[in-house]
Amino acid sequence: MKNKLYVFGSVNLDFMIEQERFPHQGETVNGKNFRKFFGGKGANQAIAAAILGVDTELIATVGVEEFSLVKNHLEHHKVRTNYLSSIEGVHTGIAIVLQSQGDNRIILDSGANSFPSLSSLSKALDTAQTGDVLLLQFEIPVKDIFESIQLAKQKNLIVILNPTPVQAIPDYIYELVDYLILNQTEAEALANIYPRSINDCENVFNILQDKGLNSLILTLGSQGSVWIDRHSKLYYPSEEIQVVDSTGAGDAFIGMFVSGLINKQSPSTILQYCNKVGALTCLKRGAVIGVNSLSELTKHLNEEEL
Ligand code: RIB
Numbered sequence: 001m002k003n004k005l006y007v008f009g010s011v012n013l014d015f016m017i018e019q020e021r022f023p024h025q026g027e028t029v030n031g032k033n034f035r036k037f038f039g040g041k042g043a044n045q046a047i048a049a050a051i052l053g054v055d056t057e058l059i060a061t062v063g064v065e066e067f068s069l070v071k072n073h074l075e076h077h078k079v080r081t082n083y084l085s086s087i088e089g090v091h092t093g094i095a096i097v098l099q100s101q102g103d104n105r106i107i108l109d110s111g112a113n114s115f116p117s118l119s120s121l122s123k124a125l126d127t128a129q130t131g132d133v134l135l136l137q138f139e140i141p142v143k144d145i146f147e148s149i150q151l152a153k154q155k156n157l158i159v160i161l162n163p164t165p166v167q168a169i170p171d172y173i174y175e176l177v178d179y180l181i182l183n184q185t186e187a188e189a190l191a192n193i194y195p196r197s198i199n200d201c202e203n204v205f206n207i208l209q210d211k212g213l214n215s216l217i218l219t220l221g222s223q224g225s226v227w228i229d230r231h232s233k234l235y236y237p238s239e240e241i242q243v244v245d246s247t248g249a250g251d252a253f254i255g256m257f258v259s260g261l262i263n264k265q266s267p268s269t270i271l272q273y274c275n276k277v278g279a280l281t282c283l284k285r286g287a288v289i290g291v292n293s294l295s296e297l298t299k300h301l302n303e304e305e306l
Contacts, residue, residue, distance in 0.1 A: 001129075002054075002055065002262055002263075003129065003131045003132045003133060003262050004054075004055045004056070004057065004128070004129070004132045004133070005046070005049050005054045005055065005056045005057070005132070005133045005135060005258050005262065006056075006057050006059065006121070006124055006125065006128065006132065006133065006134050006135070006152075006157075007042050007045055007046040007049075007056065007057070007058045007059065007060075007134075007135045007136075008042070008059045008060075008116065008121050008134065008135075008136055008140070008144075008145070008148050009040070009041060009042020009043070009045070009046070009058070009059075009060060009113075009135070009136060009137050009139060009140060010040035010041055010042040010043065010060060010093050010110070010113040010137065010139030010140055011038070011039075011040040011042060011043045011058075011060045011061075011062050011070055011084075011092060011093060011112075011113070012038075012039040012040035012043070012092070012093035012094060012095040012108065012113070012139075013036060013037075013038065013039065013066065013092055013093070013094055013095070014036065014037040014038070014039035014040075014095045014097050014247070014286065014287060015034070015036055015094065015095070015096050015097065016033075016034070016035050016036070016037060016097040016099055016247070016285075016286065017031040017032070017033070017034045017097075017098060017099065018031055018032050018033045018099045018100065019031040019032070019098065019099070019100050020100065020101075021100055021101075022098055022100050022105060033285075035285065035286065037286035037287055037288065038070070038073050038287075039095050039097075039247075039248070039286075039287040040060075040093055040095070040113070040139060041137040041139050041162065041164065041251055042058060042060055042113075042137055042139060042140070043058060043060065043070075043074065043079075044248050044251035044252075044255075044287045044289075045135060045137070045162070045251045045254045045255050045258075046058040046074070046079045046135075046255075047074070047077040047079055047255070047289065048251055048252045048254065048255020048256065048277075048289040049135075049254075049255040049256075049258045049259055050077050050078040050079045050255075051077060051078070051255070051289055051291070051292065051293060051294075052255055052256055052259035052277075052289075052291075052293070052294045052297070053259060053263075053293070053294045054255075054258055054259050054262055055080075056078070056079050056080060057079070057080040057081075057082060057083065057124055058074060058079050058080070058081065058083070058084060059083040059084075059116070059117065059120050059121045059124050060083075060084055060085075060113070060116070061084075061085050061086065061087055061112045061113065061115050061116055061117060062084065062085075062086055062087075062092040062093075062112050063086060063087065063090055063091045063092040063111060063112050064086045064087065064088055065091075065092075066092040067084070067086040070084065070092065071084055082124070083117070083120040083121070083123065083124045085117050085120060086112070087112050087115050090111055090112045090114075090115065091109075091111040091112065092111055092112050093108065093109065093110050093111045093112060093113040093139070094108070094109045094111060095107070095108050096108075097247055099245055099247065102242075102243030102244060102245060102246055102282065103243075103246060104245070104246060104247050106247075108139065108165070110139065110140075113139055113140050114140070114141060116140040116141065116144045118144055118147055118148065118151075121148050121151070122151060125151060125152065125155055125157070128152075128155050128157060130155075130156040130157075131156070131157075131158065132155075132157050132158070133157060133158045133159075133160060133258055133261065133262065134148065134149070134152040134157045134158070134159050134160070135160045135162070135254070135258060136148065136149070136159070136160070136161050136162070137161075137162045137163070137164055138162075138163045138164055138165055138166065138167055139164075139165070142167055145161075146170070146173055149161070149173060149176050149177065150176065153176050158178045158179075158261065159176060159177050159178050159179075160177075160178065160179045160180075160181065160254070160257070160258065161173075161177045161179070161180050161181070162180075162181045162182075162250075162254055163180070163182070163186060163190070164183070164186055164250075166182075166185070166186040166189040166190065168190075169190065169211075171211045171212055172212070174208060174211040174212035174213045175211075175212030175213075177213065177214070178214055178215060179214075179215045179216075179217060179257070179261075180208065180213055180215070180216050180217070181217045181218075181219070181253075181254055181257065182204075182216070182217070182218055182219070183218070183219045183220075183221070183250060184196075184218070184219075184220060184221065187201075187204045187218055190204075190208065191203070191204040191207040191208055192207070193207070195218055195220065195226075196220070196223070198226060198233070198235055201216075201218050201220075201226040201228060201233075202228060202233065204216065204218065205228040205233075209230065214229060214230070215227070215228070215229040216228050216229070217257065219250060219253060219278070220238075221238070222238050222240075223237070223238060224236050224237040224238040224275060225238075225253070225271055225274060225275055227267055227270075227271055232267075234267050234268055234271055236268070236271035236272055236274075236275050237275075238275050238278075238279060239275070239276075239279055241279050241282060241283065242283075243282045243283075244282060244283050244284065244285060245282065245284065245285045245286065246281075246282050247286060247287045248281055248286065248287030248288060248289065249278040249279075249281040249282045250278070251281075251287060251289075252277045252278055252280075252281040252289040252290060253274045253275070253277060253278040253281075254274075255277070255289060256270070256273050256274045256277045256278075256297070257270060257274050259273075259294060260273055260274070272301065273297060273298075273301065276297060276300060276301055277289065277290060277291060277297055280297070280300065
């Protein structure tokens, strides 16, 4: 039986508006194409993994009013919702997404995401098996994240951390995390280096390795991605695309990363697939993964090779 993924994370409602350029301080600019999407890094990554064939359970909290809506949306994408809970008097997480020339700036009001249920996570992990994966982001309080990582390691789970929005990580957590996935800004916040080259990426890894980190995946936007651990380093370039909306591209990348690990693909295949799904996601509006299945993604890659 294949290993399972548990995502302990956020659900947001994304309110997105496009503009030619981002406003300066005190300035009002005209926007267009206002849209609402389901979002939240926890939900986005869970949906991406489920679409790519991973048996996925999302443990998250939303407001009472949106509970059914969110549950239906997750289940439509084959994400298990046995541990989705709702909380009275608090709104579902909200993301205001400003989008310009394919780039975005996001403001979050965490709402119900501030009240994650560690007891639900603990119940969910009761039946977890060695080699199952716990995937986390920083859109729920970090104290709950750190406790859940300790719980997962007691059960021999693989822990993947995508610490965004970025905050400091204690050394004992670096030691427990199997894979840390960062973009350039997060790398700068944690290691004081904004990585632009493979050499920079190695320097980031060396700094975090001294804190106990095992394995680092760095996404370098249009430059590609790098995977470094104590024994090896791997680089895979991005393809040139006309970005429509980069929202959710990182989440799709991570969903594919988990799928690749669970399906025991080689690191170079995983990075290639991750870059491809990230690129395809940038061609669509909203935090929606750019493919409908793993076989569709495989087809895209095979067509390229012809
Ligand atoms: O990664 C994209 C996501 O970040 C959006 O869906 C938004 O909700 C924020 O969490």
